[in-house]
Amino acid sequence: MNPKFFASIAVVITGLVLLYGIADFPTFGDPRSPANSGVEGGAPSTSLYYINESYGDTKVPNLVTSVLADYRGYDTMFETVVVFAAGIAIFAILRCVGKDDGAVISAPTKNSIDGDHNRIIVGMTCRLAVPVVQIFALYVVAHGHHSPGGGFQGGVMLGASFILIALAGNLDDALGRFSEKSYMALASLGILIYAGFGVLPQVLGKNFLDYGVLQKILLTDGPEMARSHSMLGVEIGVAITVMSIMFAIFANLSSRGTLKGGL
Amino acid sequence: MVEFFLNTVKPHFNFWVYVILMMIGLWSLIAKNNLIKKMMGLAIFQSAIILFYVSIGVKDGATIPVLEHYGDYAEKAVSAGPDVSATESSPAPAASNPADAFANPVPHVLMLTAIVVGVATLGVALALCEMIFKEFDTLEEDELLRKIKALHDDA
Numbered sequence: 001m002n003p004k005f006f007a008s009i010a011v012v013i014t015g016l017v018l019l020y021g022i023a024d025f026p027t028f029g030d031p032r033s034p035a036n037s038g039v040e041g042g043a044p045s046t047s048l049y050y051i052n053e054s055y056g057d058t059k060v061p062n063l064v065t066s067v068l069a070d071y072r073g074y075d076t077m078f079e080t081v082v083v084f085a086a087g088i089a090i091f092a093i094l095r096c097v098g099k100d101d102g103a104v105i106s107a108p109t110k111n112s113i114d115g116d117h118n119r120i121i122v123g124m125t126c127r128l129a130v131p132v133v134q135i136f137a138l139y140v141v142a143h144g145h146h147s148p149g150g151g152f153q154g155g156v157m158l159g160a161s162f163i164l165i166a167l168a169g170n171l172d173d174a175l176g177r178f179s180e181k182s183y184m185a186l187a188s189l190g191i192l193i194y195a196g197f198g199v200l201p202q203v204l205g206k207n208f209l210d211y212g213v214l215q216k217i218l219l220t221d222g223p224e225m226a227r228s229h230s231m232l233g234v235e236i237g238v239a240i241t242v243m244s245i246m247f248a249i250f251a252n253l254s255s256r257g258t259l260k261g262g263l
Numbered sequence: 264m265v266e267f268f269l270n271t272v273k274p275h276f277n278f279w280v281y282v283i284l285m286m287i288g289l290w291s292l293i294a295k296n297n298l299i300k301k302m303m304g305l306a307i308f309q310s311a312i313i314l315f316y317v318s319i320g321v322k323d324g325a326t327i328p329v330l331e332h333y334g335d336y337a338e339k340a341v342s343a344g345p346d347v348s349a350t351e352s353s354p355a356p357a358a359s360n361p362a363d364a365f366a367n368p369v370p371h372v373l374m375l376t377a378i379v380v381g382v383a384t385l386g387v388a389l390a391l392c393e394m395i396f397k398e399f400d401t402l403e404e405d406e407l408l409r410k411i412k413a414l415h416d417d418a
Contacts, residue, residue: 007294015286022278023271029323031363035370036322047320047367055330063328063368064375072372079376086383090390146331152379242379249386256393 058227060145068150069231073209077194080238084191087245091184094257119169126168133161141239145228151238158239159246171255180251180259183244190241197234277318284311298392298402302385309381313374320367328368 026033038044050067060066068076134157141154166174198209206213211230212223220226251259272279288311291304396402399410 004294007290010293011286011290014289015282018282018285019279022275022282025275025278027274028277028318029321031322031325031360033319035319036367037360037362045367047369048362050368051328051362051365061330063330063365064371067368067372068375076376079380082380083383086380086387089387093387093390093394147329148327150375152375156379156382245383249383253386253389253393256397 057224058231059224060228060231062145062147062150064148065144065150065231065235069234070209070211070227073198073234076234076238077198077209080194080241081191083245084187084241087187087248090249090252094252095259096257122168126164130161130164133164134158137161137239141235142232144235145232151235152242154235155239155242156246158243159250162243162247163250166250166254171251171259174247175251175259178247180248183248183251187241187244187248190237190239190244193237193240194234197230197237278315281311281315281318284308284314296404298395298404302388302392305388306381306385309377313377316370316374316377320370322363322366325364325366328365328371330365 026035031037034045036045036047038048050063050071054063054066054071055061058066058070060070137154137157139154140149140157141151144150144154162174162178165177197211197214200217201210201213202208204213204216211227213226214230215221215223215226218226218229220229285308288304288306288308292301292308295301295304392402395407399407401407401410
């Protein structure tokens with residue numbers, strides 16, 4: 001019997017069980033659902049606390065940012081560490097340091113975005129687009145408190161701008177602007193910034209990642225503004241790590257770990 | 264049939280879509296032979312979970328969870344103090360709960376990090392596939408098993 005037949009049976013049974021389960025779910029967009037308002041007669045949902053109180057706690061209008069970087073600071077820190085660990089894992093799996101064992105990649109040295117006339121349109125478009133992308137990415141990081149955005153999104157956009165250089169020209173071109181040494185150092189630096197914002201309150205006698213006490217260092221009026229500014233610092237750390245790791249993943253995957261030529 | 268759609272499918276239309284999307288991903292995880300196609304299945308599966316979570320946080324007529332987009336709500340909520348969460352005072356509050364103006368931020372936070380980590384882990388999976396291809400010249404599962412078996416028989 002075809003194994004795909006058994007696969008279909010297993011998948012259909014799983015699907016039917018799930019469909020049976022969702023019959024009891026609240027309808028789409030119901031503001032009184034347990035996730036949005038809590039169960040009747042029980043405790044109210046955590047999200048209500050965030051919506052009603054987080055502006056008073058942190059002075060950050062974007063609830064997603066305040067929950068991400070303050071209330072769930074541990075979670076976000078270790079998510080960033082996971083991204084960093086993924087980058088290190090790809091480095092360990094692919095990067096062949098000091099030997100050229102059969103990774104057959106023709107090195108197109110002629111098509112950098114500076115030289116070759118055949119790629120002048122691509123090169124010029126890339127030259128015009130990259131600064132705009134990077135400035136917008138910095139805006140997304142810095143303005144994450146007041147509009148949708150934050151460290152993860154801005155970091156991915158910054159990484160994408162370097163990937164765009166690598167796609168339009170070649171990998172050597174992008175690595176000339178953002179070398180392996182610097183992206184590995186920056187990836188660690190981002191984690192260090194985040195962990196530093198965690199350790200600093202400990203030095204001042206509070207808990208890990210309890211930013212409120214940082215008003216003594218940041219000289220803000222009140223612990224709320226100290227939380228707000230610390231969140232910005234933390235988001236910058238996240239953005240640096242995510243940017244570096246996104247480009248590291250692309251550089252290693254597209255050149256099979258040789259970091260030469262590529263595509 | 265029409266009754267079934269109107270009474271059973273329509274109120275939970277979003278969940279039906281996600282379950283079907285999840286079934287597609289799960290099927291390709293089990294039945295497909297090529298490792299890249301399995302990873303595509305994993306990505307589809309992940310999208311279904313992410314959409315599921317985000318749809319839980321949706322409220323009818325609510326805006327994005329950024330307080331500045333709703334006039335002076337932020338100041339009002341702060342001045343009103345903790346009592347503004349109406350669920351504490353009455354179990355089934357009226358529709359005028361001010362928190363209903365904003366989508367639930369918690370699923371957004373959870374999925375924001377999940378998406379980035381998903382990209383990173385997909386990168387690790389691609390790196391592993393690249394090494395497998397370098398070693399065995401194939402990504403088809405049955406051929407891989409045959410070649411690994413041949414290696415063991417030789418040894």
